[in-house]
Amino acid sequence: MTPHRPPAVVRHGAGYHLFLWTAFPLIGAALGLVLSMLPGWLTTMPEWVFALPFLPGPDKVEILARLSGPILTAVLVGLGVAGGGLVALSAYGExxxxxxxxDAVRVVTPDRVTEVARDRFGAAFLDGKELVLLDVATAEVVRAATDHGAKRLRAAFEAHGYVWADGDPHGGDYRRWLDGTPDLDGHVQALLRTRRTALENEDAEDAAGLRAELACHGIVVRDEEGRQHWRRTPVSPSGGDA
Incomplete structure (x- = not known):
């Protein structure tokens, strides 16, 4: 009988969160402090400096210098800390x-939990900065941005006997999408056209939604330098994200 093994969990530790909420607010505070001192520094510069196109004239610098003081410094430092906090908060989105x-692999993102049962699991790999899980039909069931390293992820998957690949095991099956190719039906072509527009507009949410819709038609899509490449799964995907 195989002994029960505790799950291998890959997550950000307390040190990472401490770094986010310390480093970014401190950087913001430092930038605010520098900005508060900038007008005073500029008043000591030679006249030719004010001829530079990105600097205000000496009269405006003089007015800004007169506004400088502990209140302005406190306001700018406070804004810098708040800005740094927003940057730290945005990191939680990924x-x-x-x-x-x-029994299964579970991927928890800020907006959902996806579970892939062992008998449905095919392989896992990193595609750039995205973790990808494939099912036994080679369809993508998870694609999530991450900054977890390949070494930690590989160790977690292999510790429980799951397949970890160094790259997409079906990378050679992709073909560049050409509008109007007879290999794809009209609806899939329309989805790919719409997704091309989403990519051009840098609409990541719409592009991800269209990727999921294409998957329902048995089409896996991959982006390379702004171009869409596709492959067909051997069998139509059944089910979907858990």
């Missing part, structure tokens, strides 16, 4: 937790 257990 934080994921990966739990690899004997």
């Amino acid at each position: 934080m994921i937790t990966v739990e690899v257990a004997d």
